[in-house]
Amino acid sequence: MESSLSRVLVKIFARGFYRVHAGLFLFVFLALVGSVEAGQLLNYHKTLMLAFITSPLMLMVVFVIWLLYSIKTWHYTAGQIFGVNQQFLFYSSTSFSKGQQLKAWMLAQGAMLMPIIAYGLTAVVVGAWHHYYLSPLVILLYLVLLIWLGGFIYTTLVNRQIDGGKQSLLLRFGTKWRKPFYSLFIYQVFDNMKVRYVITKTISYFIVTGVFLLFADVSHDVRVAGIAMLAIATAHAVLIFEERKFEETYLIFARGLPQTRLRLFAGFALVYLMLLLPEGIWLFSRFNPLLAVELLAFGLSIVLLFHSLLYWMGLNMDRYLQYVLGLFMGLFFVILYRQIAALIVINGVVAYLVFYNNYYTTFAVKAEGE
Structure with missing residues (x-):
């Protein structure tokens, strides 16, 4: 049953997020791919990943960009949760335990963060291949934190309406x-x-x-x-x-x-x-x-x-x-x-x-x- 909740949340919120922001993703894709010759694309991104893995300053900039992207997903999803079409969540999803809800919402958040997760995990592999271990570990922990925070925010918002809040x-x-x-x-x-x-x-x-x-x-x-x-x-x-x-x-x-x-x-x-x-x-x-x-x-x-x-x-x-x-x-x-x-x-x-x-x-x- 928990997987059914996950599928519903991904379908409603993750797909909706990508549909609404399709223009943004097209622009970013063209900026990352279209600005570099096809033959140099892999070397370019490998160099870029090594740059922020080996430089704390660059890594901090990357983390802030990822945080702002995450804020965009939080803002979109929080607004959609209170939409008229999603009111069923307040009496259907809350029939699951809060732990099950959190896992389902984390999967939905992970789906919305897939672009930075894919890029981050690739950077982790590149860093480990070149014997850098601290920065890849920090990247992994940071990605997990962003996914958990999103799941926690959404679970709290849904259950706060049921609990009434004190x-x-x-x-x-x-x-x-x-x-x-x-x-x-x-x-x-x-x-x-x-x-x-x-x-x-x-x-x-x-x-x-x-x-x-x-x-x-x-x-x-x-x-x-x-x-x-x-x-x-x-x-x-x-x-x-x-x-x-x-x-x-x-x-x-x-x-x-x-x-x-x-x-x-x-x-x-x-x-x-x-x-x-x-x-x-x-x-x-x-x-x-x-x-x-x-x-x-x-x-x-x-x-x-x-x-x-x-x-x-x-x-x-x-x-x-x-x-x-x-x-x-x-x-x-x-x-x-x-x-x-x-x-x-x-x-x-x-x-x-x-x-x-x-x-x-x-x-x-x-x-x-x-």
Whole structure:
């Protein structure tokens, strides 16, 4: 019976994902194959695989690209789960045990991740053939993590509707607390988005561990910490998107309140600073206070930049992830030149200007199929 559930999920979600994103896959295929002569194709990709297997910097870039692709699958599937045509899942799939559901959803997630799984496993074989073992092992663990996270997210979403979900401790014990306007999303996170928050922090933990494992010989280089904070900020892309969706859904009235844009921007900065608190504790436990403040400010500036972009482009996840990837690549190479302090200023100024110019003119635009 478990296999029947797997077949249904793969047919509905994996096939649907490939059908909706057929144009994207065609473009990627042409970029990977059409840009290289047929006779040089195998050597080209072998060289490319060895490049990121032997270089922690390149491997980190590849991992972020895979993460953004995974976020795209999570976003698509989560949206489809709550579609009218999939309502039967809430009373049929939940007749299986949660362990069986998790396995079935992991198979569906694996089917959606098949392009990166195939490429990743090929890279593992190439690396092992050339006697590189650490990077291939990390690649395998990372792929398993992405598959498990997808299965866990979907299983939780389906069962949360059945279980009803309980009000968080923060809301139950904070009923009489004063709640500033900027803090509302914090309560939303700990009441309705606990799973996404925990997953984001889990990814952050693996990023920190992986970066300092891969760069063990230069772990005290500020660029390594800067790359880690850049990756952590990128891992928060989903939470940032959800904050904007929450704002457009429940707080649209805020544009009529007598608040300056500077105060609103400062409020958003405080919200993200609170969400980055676990990473901040780690920074102060590992680095001297001055450097820890600089790195935390750097991560916060990136998050605010991602946040402000959504006022300009609307709630379009596909386009948003493209810009996140582009900014990641650009900031990554600037970090290599030790310009973290300059990036804090540039990111902060650009984020505020984009926010200032688009806050009162933005319109929420949802991606097709959302």
